[in-house]
Amino acid sequence: xxxTSIFLLIIMLVTISVSIFAESPIDGIPGxxxxxxxxxxxxxxxxxxxxxxxxxxxxxxxxxxxFDNNDKTNGQExxxxxxxxxxxxxxxxxxxxxxxxxxxxxxxxxxAFANAGTINxxxxxxxxxxxxxxxxxxxSLGHGRNAEIEPGSGRYIQGCDLFKVELYANDNYKYEVxxxxxxxxxxxxxxxxxxxxxxxxxxxxxxxxxFGSTVNFDAPNTLxxxxxxxxxxxxxxxxxxxxxxxxxxxxxxxxxGRLTLRAFTL
Numbered sequence: 076x077x078x079t080s081i082f083l084l085i086i087m088l089v090t091i092s093v094s095i096f097a098e099s100p101i102d103g104i105p106g107x108x109x110x111x112x113x114x115x116x117x118x119x120x121x122x123x124x125x126x127x128x129x130x131x132x133x134x135x136x137x138x139x140x141x142f143d144n145n146d147k148t149n150g151q152e153x154x155x156x157x158x159x160x161x162x163x164x165x166x167x168x169x170x171x172x173x174x175x176x177x178x179x180x181x182x183x184x185x186x187a188f189a190n191a192g193t194i195n196x197x198x199x200x201x202x203x204x205x206x207x208x209x210x211x212x213x214x215s216l217g218h219g220r221n222a223e224i225e226p227g228s229g230r231y232i233q234g235c236d237l238f239k240v241e242l243y244a245n246d247n248y249k250y251e252v253x254x255x256x257x258x259x260x261x262x263x264x265x266x267x268x269x270x271x272x273x274x275x276x277x278x279x280x281x282x283x284x285x286f287g288s289t290v291n292f293d294a295p296n297t298l299x300x301x302x303x304x305x306x307x308x309x310x311x312x313x314x315x316x317x318x319x320x321x322x323x324x325x326x327x328x329x330x331x332g333r334l335t336l337r338a339f340t341l
Contacts, residue, residue, distance in 0.1 A: 167244040169338045173197055173236035199234050199334060201319045206233030209318060226321045234317035242311040246340040250302040250311065252277065253335040255295035262328025269326040273319050280314040304341060
């Protein structure tokens, strides 16, 4: 009985083994899927999209984004602001032209004081042979060493120069004239009937206007504001005429004085 059972078991194992080997691709015999993928190109690409987060590895906000494709429609910007200072030095210029000379005065920068002092190369002289005589309205009456024009009211001796003053500054500025009466040096002013001092008179034309009224320097260091204020970067052109009285109470001889033309920034 045992021998018969063992024999049947062997027969069953052999049958199963033959059956297994018969269903496998052995000895170069292809299986049923052998012809699959014959025309594959070796590339596999696939894409699946799920807006509900199925394929999210890390949750991120993917709405309202902008691709940086350099299309200039949504450019970037960085910005900072610097204080910027520029300091322009002040400049002041005055050029004075007389009938026989010219003086240039320029002041470069704050604290620069262009003072030419007393100009000795030419002089403002009042003489009957040069400037000659004028009347009350500055009309010429003639000139000459022995001009037969007697002293009296409304008679004057004109200065030898018509002064032309050219001004400029890059700041607001003013222009003034300072003078006083002339003092006798060898005139017979000690006479009780003679004036002690010789008054100086001036009229001016400013920027092409007609000559204005006559002003008097009848006290020492009298200041006349010819141009009280001129705006920055504007030029001025001023003409001056000067005269002294030729009256019956003025003694013969020489009289000396000082005349200062001055411009300064405000």
